[in-house]
Amino acid sequence: ETGVTQSPTHLIKTRGQQVTLRCSSQSGHNTVSWYQQALGQGPQFIFQYYREEENGRGNFPPRFSGLQFPNYSSELNVNALELDDSALYLCASSPLPIAGAAFFGQGTRLTVV
Amino acid sequence: GQQLNQSPQSMFIQEGEDVSMNCTSSSIFNTWLWYKQDPGEGPVLLIALYKAGELTSNGRLTAQFGITRKDSFLNISASIPSDVGIYFCAGQGRSGSRLTFGEGTQLTVNP
Numbered sequence: 001e002t003g004v005t006q007s008p009t010h011l012i013k014t015r016g017q018q019v020t021l022r023c024s025s026q027s028g029h030n031t032v033s034w035y036q037q038a039l040g041q042g043p044q045f046i047f048q049y050y051r052e053e054e055n056g057r058g059n060f061p062p063r064f065s066g067l068q069f070p071n072y073s074s075e076l077n078v079n080a081l082e083l084d085d086s087a088l089y090l091c092a093s094s095p096l097p098i099a100g101a102a103f104f105g106q107g108t109r110l111t112v113v
Numbered sequence: 114g115q116q117l118n119q120s121p122q123s124m125f126i127q128e129g130e131d132v133s134m135n136c137t138s139s140s141i142f143n144t145w146l147w148y149k150q151d152p153g154e155g156p157v158l159l160i161a162l163y164k165a166g167e168l169t170s171n172g173r174l175t176a177q178f179g180i181t182r183k184d185s186f187l188n189i190s191a192s193i194p195s196d197v198g199i200y201f202c203a204g205q206g207r208s209g210s211r212l213t214f215g216e217g218t219q220l221t222v223n224p
Contacts, residue, residue, distance in 0.1 A: 004155075031210065042117075042201055042214030043156070056211050090155050094210060101146055102212060104155035 004093050004105035012111045013081050021076040021108045023091030031055070032074040033102060034066060035090040043090055049074055078110075086112045119202050119215025126192055127223050134200060134218045135186040142204030145178050145185040146212065150199045159200075160187070192222050 005024045013019050025032050031050045035043035045058035049068035063079040072093070078085055088109050092102035119136045126132060136145070144163055148156035160171050162178035162185060169176055175188045185202055199219050203212040 006155075033211065035212075042119075042203075042216050043212070045211040045213070048211060058211065092212075096210070101144075101158050101161040102210070103158060104148075107153075107155045109153070 004091055004103055006089075006091050006105035006108050008108060009106065010109045010111075012113060015081055015083060015112055017081050018077065018079045019081060019110060021078075021089050021091075021110070023074045023076070023093075023105060025072045025074070025091075025093035026103050029093035029095050029103070030072050031094045031096060032068055032072065033092045033094070034074070034076045035092065036060070037088040037090055037107070039087070046076070081112045083112050086110060117202060117204060117213055117215040119218060121218060122216065123219040123221070125221045125223065128192060128194060130192055132189040132192055132196070132220060133186060134202075135184060136202035136204070136215045137184045138204055138213075139183070140204075140206060141182040142206050142213075143182070144205035145176070146203040146205070147174075147176050147185070147187045148201045148203060150201060150217075156201055189220075192220075194222050194224050196220060197222050 004026050007022045033048040034046040037043040046060050047057040048055045052068045065077045067075045088107045090107045091105045094102045117138050146161050147159045150156045160176040165182045166180050167178040173190045199217045201217050202215040
């Protein structure tokens with residue numbers, strides 16, 4: 001059974017650019033959630049995808065968008081990058097959207113300069 | 114929105130000592146989860162609690178789901194150097210499976 005994998009592990013982008021982060025969910029898990037973790041803080045919920053539809057969204061602007069594919073993998077897209085977008089972006093998968101523990105990938109460290 | 118207060122913020126202990134940390138919430142949660150995060154890594158699930166009053170152990174770790182459903186604690190017995198890291202509590206409410214995280218407890222174990 002494979003765990004949650006994210007790519008890339010590190011990324012440096014310039015303010016105003018766009019970025020796409022990728023996540024492969026754990027085998028058997030159909031729900032993927034994305035979190036942003038700023039340095040020294042706990043992860044903050046961005047949004048969740050279930051059956052290729054957005055199923056809940058946190059307090060993030062529309063320039064944060066996502067996709068889920070039929071194989072349950074997911075992408076997080078961020079447009080018009082700002083310096084404050086620099087953070088560790090975490091993907092988590094779970095077997096059901098309503099209950100069940102979430103298992104995290106190793107994260108993508110995004111630095112915006 | 115929901116807020117989780119996690120304490121203490123940091124702990125410095127000697128190897129072999131027991132550790133206790135807790136989380137309190139202004140809102141009810143249906144699930145409490147405890148994670149450990151090492152630098153540059155994603156959080157790793159330690160214990161999941163699904164029922165008010167539930168007490169669950171995982172090796173030297175014990176966690177409880179508070180009876181009011183607004184709090185949870187994690188105990189680590191006989192700490193060892195590899196217990197070093199940041200411990201996060203997370204609550205899952207009725208609105209879906211989004212997790213609300215505490216601010217973390219930084220644990221340092223001196224050998």
